[in-house]
Amino acid sequence: MSEPNPTVAVLGQGPMGAALTHALLKAKVPTTVWNRTRQRAEAQAAAGARIAPSAEAAVRAADLVIGVLRDGNATRAVLEPIPGDAFRGRAIVNFATSTPGEARRMAEWAAERRTSWLSGAIMVPTPLVGAPDALFLYSGERALFDAHADVLAVLGGDARHVGTDHGLASLLDTGMLEVFFAGMTGFLHATAMVTGQGLKATDFLPFAEVMINILPASLAGLARDVDAGTYPGTEDNLTMELAALGHIVDTSDDLGLDGRFPRVMRDLAAAAVDSGHGGDGWSRIIEQLRKPA
Numbered sequence: 303m304s305e306p307n308p309t310v311a312v313l314g315q316g317p318m319g320a321a322l323t324h325a326l327l328k329a330k331v332p333t334t335v336w337n338r339t340r341q342r343a344e345a346q347a348a349a350g351a352r353i354a355p356s357a358e359a360a361v362r363a364a365d366l367v368i369g370v371l372r373d374g375n376a377t378r379a380v381l382e383p384i385p386g387d388a389f390r391g392r393a394i395v396n397f398a399t400s401t402p403g404e405a406r407r408m409a410e411w412a413a414e415r416r417t418s419w420l421s422g423a424i425m426v427p428t429p430l431v432g433a434p435d436a437l438f439l440y441s442g443e444r445a446l447f448d449a450h451a452d453v454l455a456v457l458g459g460d461a462r463h464v465g466t467d468h469g470l471a472s473l474l475d476t477g478m479l480e481v482f483f484a485g486m487t488g489f490l491h492a493t494a495m496v497t498g499q500g501l502k503a504t505d506f507l508p509f510a511e512v513m514i515n516i517l518p519a520s521l522a523g524l525a526r527d528v529d530a531g532t533y534p535g536t537e538d539n540l541t542m543e544l545a546a547l548g549h550i551v552d553t554s555d556d557l558g559l560d561g562r563f564p565r566v567m568r569d570l571a572a573a574a575v576d577s578g579h580g581g582d583g584w585s586r587i588i589e590q591l592r593k594p595a
């Protein structure tokens with residue numbers, strides 16, 4: 303059951319803290335803000351936020367405390383000096399980005415101080431905060447998530463509790479970011495090739511989109527193979543793919559580009575082929591990635 307009429311404090315008024323504050327105020331959630339640089343907090347007064355003179359005062363003013371500081375160090379620097387009794391009966395949701403290990407250490411630190419703690423990860427940029435489909439991940443105690451579900455839904459309508467292990471929200475965040483950046487970097491390298499031959503990036507875009515549209519089915523196949531631990535090469539095989547990846551590297555070199563990105567993919571395929579797996583499908587690459595280079 304979610305708390306009726308909770309009050310919220312937002313510690314940190316950078317771009318993301320400000321976006322979370324606006325979403326809360328828009329939903330008429332009484333919100334207190336604090337920021338190390340006071341002017342950034344004061345900028346929220348016009349929208350209806352109460353400005354706390356200290357982080358401790360902000361914590362004491364709220365049922366739910368949202369931490370949205372730069373990282374774990376900044377979060378510790380702000381929370382550590384606050385006396386433990388200020389946190390009794392309150393919950394903290396920490397959105398500062400971290401590794402899974404750091405998220406677990408932060409949760410242990412909170413547990414030692416007998417502080418209710420939920421680890422969060424924000425999966426949208428600031429303009430999408432508050433949208434019904436904005437994805438926010440949470441890990442930690444399920445009952446704590448449920449207790450604050452209504453107010454968390456104000457921040458992002460797609461609020462998902464992904465498990466009790468505090469590292470999970472950050473683990474999924476990290477994995478999603480890798481998929482995102484690898485996709486964007488592949489697109490930019492391919493775009494460097496085609497623009498190097500006189501095409502415009504926008505000419506290439508619809509062709510790139512054809513490949514993007516194939517990816518969901520391809521990823522589903524990879525996931526099935528990885529979970530099954532078998533890498534059938536019935537529809538594609540690494541020997542054929544190695545030749546294609548070699549063409550990307552060669553074209554990149556011919557154009558005088560930085561070919562590190564396609565080389566990583568080609569070298570992974572070459573290592574799998576060299577170890578006798580040329581007849582397997584691309585999913586076999588997981589075994590290369592599971593060992594140190």
Ligand SMILES: NC(=O)c1ccc[n+]([C@@H]2O[C@H](COP(=O)([O-])OP(=O)(O)OC[C@H]3O[C@@H](n4cnc5c(N)ncnc54)[C@H](OP(=O)(O)O)[C@@H]3O)[C@@H](O)[C@H]2O)c1
Pocket residue numbers: 313314315316317318319320337338339342370371372373375376379380397398399424425426427428
């Ligand atoms: N912006 C996004 O699109 C986005 C998306 C997803 C997740 N996030 C995550 O949200 C968190 C906040 O991001 P942000 O975009 O708002 O900007 P940010 O630059 O990462 O964080 C700025 C906030 O951290 C505070 N801060 C930094 N070091 C501090 C310290 N040592 N002591 C006290 N306060 C400190 C700043 O205070 P001052 O104003 O005094 O400098 C400001 O409130 C980050 O962990 C970020 O990864 C951001």
